[in-house]
Amino acid sequence: MEESLVDIRDASAMETLFDEAAMAAWELLRRRGKPTSAAEVARVTHLEFAVAQRKLDILQEHRLVELVPARTKRPMPTYRATCKRIGIVLRANDKEDDALWDRYGVRIREAAEKLARNQLPLGLSTEAARARAFFVMPLRLSPNEMSELRHRLDELTAFLRMLQERHSGERGADDFGCNYRFEMQLQPLAEPVLPQPVVLMRTIDREPSRGGERVDPMARLSQRERQVAQAVVRGRSRSETAKELLLQPGTIATLTKRIYRKLGVTNRLELARCFSNLHAATTNGTA
Numbered sequence: 001m002e003e004s005l006v007d008i009r010d011a012s013a014m015e016t017l018f019d020e021a022a023m024a025a026w027e028l029l030r031r032r033g034k035p036t037s038a039a040e041v042a043r044v045t046h047l048e049f050a051v052a053q054r055k056l057d058i059l060q061e062h063r064l065v066e067l068v069p070a071r072t073k074r075p076m077p078t079y080r081a082t083c084k085r086i087g088i089v090l091r092a093n094d095k096e097d098d099a100l101w102d103r104y105g106v107r108i109r110e111a112a113e114k115l116a117r118n119q120l121p122l123g124l125s126t127e128a129a130r131a132r133a134f135f136v137m138p139l140r141l142s143p144n145e146m147s148e149l150r151h152r153l154d155e156l157t158a159f160l161r162m163l164q165e166r167h168s169g170e171r172g173a174d175d176f177g178c179n180y181r182f183e184m185q186l187q188p189l190a191e192p193v194l195p196q197p198v199v200l201m202r203t204i205d206r207e208p209s210r211g212g213e214r215v216d217p218m219a220r221l222s223q224r225e226r227q228v229a230q231a232v233v234r235g236r237s238r239s240e241t242a243k244e245l246l247l248q249p250g251t252i253a254t255l256t257k258r259i260y261r262k263l264g265v266t267n268r269l270e271l272a273r274c275f276s277n278l279h280a281a282t283t284n285g286t287a
Contacts, residue, residue: 004064004083008090008100012258013062013222017086017199018107021047022055024194026064026081028176031168035068035078044169044176045194061255063223067246086199118189164195221262228255229263233272 006013016022025041042052056079059065064086068078090097141149160182169176177192221229224245231241238256242249265271 002083003085003087005087005089006062008088008097008104014088014104016058016062016064017088018104018111019055019058020194020196021045021051022058023196025052025055026059026086027195027197028169029065029079029081030084030197031165032170033080035080037076037078039076041079046177057251061222061224086197088199115189115193118191118193167195221259225255225259225262228252229259229271232256232259232268235268 006017008014024045025047028041028044029036038053038056039049041047041056042049045052047055056065060067060079063082065079066082068080070077090101167175176195178195179189179192227245228241231244236244238249238252241247242252245252247255260266260271263271263274265274
C-alpha cells in the first residue's frame with residue numbers, strides 16, 4: 001500500500017503520530033523494506049526491547065505495520081511497514097476538523113522548536129569547516145519564477161530523500177540516528193535524534209447528496225480492533241481471542257474498551273447490533 005490515511009478525529013492514532021519512538025520504529029521498517037525483528041528495531045533506535053515491542057504493537061493496532069509470521073528457520077517474529085507514506089485526513093470546510101488541526105498544529109510547532117533548540121553552536125562543532133547555509137529574505141517572484149523555484153525545490157527534495165534512504169541502520173547504530181536538521185539551514189545537532197517520517201495532510205470532500213461524508217462505523221477501528229470486535233460478536237472469550245490473535249488477555253480487554261468507546265456501545269449485544277445494522281445497510285445498498 002502506498003499511503004495509509006489517519007482520520008484526524010482518531011485521537012489514539014494521532015497520538016501515535018506524535019510518539020517519536022513509535023514513528024522512528026515505523027521509519028526504520030519503511031526504509032528497510034523487509035521484515036525486521038523487534039530486537040533489531042530496539043538495537044538501531046537505542047530503545048529498550050520492551051519499549052520497542054510496545055511501540056510496534058501500537059503501530060500494528062493502527063495498521064501502520066504488520067506482523068510477519070515466524071518461519072521454521074526464523075523463530076523470532078518480524079515486522080514490516082504496511083505503507084510508504086502516512087497522511088492525515090481532514091474533511092473540507094469542517095469546523096471540528098479545522099479546530100483539531102489548529103490544536104495539533106501547536107504541537108507540530110513545539111516539536112520543530114524542540115529540534116531547533118538542539119542545534120550545536122558553531123563554536124562547538126567538531127567539523128573542520130564550521131559553516132552553515134542560511135537564507136532568509138523577502139523576494140518578489142513572477143509566476144514563471146515561482147514555477148522554476150518549485151521545480152528546483154522538487155529536485156532538492158528528491159535529492160534529500162535519496163540521501164535519507166541510504167541510512168537504514170544496517171551499517172551500524174550511527175547509520176540511523178539523525179545528526180542534522182534541515183530547514184534551508186544546515187547546522188550540527190548537539191545530540192543525535194531519531195528520524196521521523198514525513199506525514200502529509202489530505203482533505204476529503206463531503207458527499208453532496210447527504211450533506212456529509214459517508215462513514216462506515218467500522219472504518220473507525222484499526223485492523224486489530226476489527227479482529228477483536230469480530231471475535232467478541234462471535235462469542236469468543238477473552239482468553240480464546242488472545243490465543244487466536246497472539247496477544248495478552250489484558251490487551252484484549254483494553255482493545256475491547258477502545259472498540260466500545262469508538263462505536264458508542266456498552267456491551268457485546270450492542271456491538272453485535274452495530275455489526276448487524278451495517279450488514280443490513282450494505283445489503284440494501286445504503287452504505
